[in-house]
Amino acid sequence: MARFALRIEYHGGPFCGWQRQAEGLPSVQAAVEAALGRLEPAEHRIAAAGRTDAGVHATGQVAHADLARDWDPFRLSEALNWHLKPLPVAVTACARVADDFHARFSAVERRYLFRMVARRAPVTLDAGLVWQVRELPDPAAMRDAASHLVGRHDFTTFRSALCQADSPVKTLDEIAIDEVPCPGGHEIRFTLRARSFLHNQVRSIVGTLERVGAGAWPPARVAAALAARDRAACGPVAPPQGLYLTGVSYPADPFAG
Numbered sequence: 001m002a003r004f005a006l007r008i009e010y011h012g013g014p015f016c017g018w019q020r021q022a023e024g025l026p027s028v029q030a031a032v033e034a035a036l037g038r039l040e041p042a043e044h045r046i047a048a049a050g051r052t053d054a055g056v057h058a059t060g061q062v063a064h065a066d067l068a069r070d071w072d073p074f075r076l077s078e079a080l081n082w083h084l085k086p087l088p089v090a091v092t093a094c095a096r097v098a099d100d101f102h103a104r105f106s107a108v109e110r111r112y113l114f115r116m117v118a119r120r121a122p123v124t125l126d127a128g129l130v131w132q133v134r135e136l137p138d139p140a141a142m143r144d145a146a147s148h149l150v151g152r153h154d155f156t157t158f159r160s161a162l163c164q165a166d167s168p169v170k171t172l173d174e175i176a177i178d179e180v181p182c183p184g185g186h187e188i189r190f191t192l193r194a195r196s197f198l199h200n201q202v203r204s205i206v207g208t209l210e211r212v213g214a215g216a217w218p219p220a221r222v223a224a225a226l227a228a229r230d231r232a233a234c235g236p237v238a239p240p241q242g243l244y245l246t247g248v249s250y251p252a253d254p255f256a257g
Contacts, residue, residue: 002070005097005254006046006077008032008061011088012240013128018052018061028052028089032063035083039076040068049103049248050110053200055240057129060111060247062254064103070096093255101254109173109249112192114206115242119185131206131242136186137213139179145212145219146175148226149205155198156229158208163199168229170194175205188213200237208235 008028016025020033029046036044048063067076077094084090100106117123118136149158152171159168174193179186190206208225211217217235225233 001066001068001099003064003066003097003099003101004071004073004076005093005095005101005103006032006063006065006080006091007093007255008048008063009059009090009092010057010061011128012052012054012056012058014088015054017054017056018048018050018058028058028061029063031084031087031089032065032080032091035080036065036067038083039079042068047103049107050197050245052243052245053240055128056243056245057241058245061245062103062107062248064097064101095254097254101250103248106250107195107248108251109193109195109247110197110245111247111249112197112202113244113246114190114192114202114238115244116188116190116206116210116238117182117185118188119182121184128241130187131239133210133214135214137188137210138215139177139188139213141215141219142188142209142213143177145209145217145222146177146205148219148223150175153226154229155201155226157225157231157234158201158204159198159231160200160204161231165196165198168198170196170198170201177209203238203240203243204234206242207238210238211235 018028020029033044046063046065073094077091080091115130117130117132156168172194176191178189
């Protein structure tokens with residue numbers, strides 16, 4: 001068997017999430033596995049760096065697949081993209097990797113982007129790709145609040161009740177909040193980096209920070225919510241369509257060179 005790493009981009013709108021569903025609902029995993037089955041007739045199971053939720057997008061998801069044939073990586077990516085059409089899923093890089101490479105367990109960092117657009121007019125070209133709010137939130141206040149979340153903490157407050165992680169303790173390496181102009185308004189971009197995240201952690205953080213930016217919460221309340229270690233202390237969970245898995249890092253970049 002030959003193991004390949006795949007960097008995958010997708011629009012999450014048509015899917016119930018990354019993970020294959022027992023009910024047969026459309027998932028990104030099932031789409032890629034079906035494409036692999038057209039290249040090598042067999043039952044394929046792939047593993048990914050992150051199990052994105054329904055409606056969440058990716059520009060840098062990483063998965064690995066084991067195939068009987070030692071494919072040329074370029075030809076494999078081209079063949080997969082052919083069989084993935086017309087679904088909004090694409091393999092943007094492919095590499096032969098060692099048998100002990102694991103897309104999830106070998107990862108040392110994951111990066112997420114959350115896009116929020118503040119404008120009065122409805123979004124058109126970015127419909128389904130951003131969270132639209134009507135009023136511009138205060139980026140400075142949100143940065144002040146976000147500073148309380150950077151570092152190693154018990155993130156129970158920002159963890160879904162359905163989260164299956166063994167521990168709520170995580171180290172959040174960065175939260176950057178940038179404002180850029182867009183037609184008719186402004187886009188707020190939240191960039192978060194960590195070795196790993198809890199289920200709904202990013203969306204819970206962004207939804208809570210929006211409350212600060214809107215003036216409904218003082219920044220210090222985010223610190224109090226974190227210390228409470230209580231899901232009830234969390235703000236609203238941001239909608240999925242603004243969230244993107246943008247990258248996964250490994251001790252050695254499988255796609256380098």
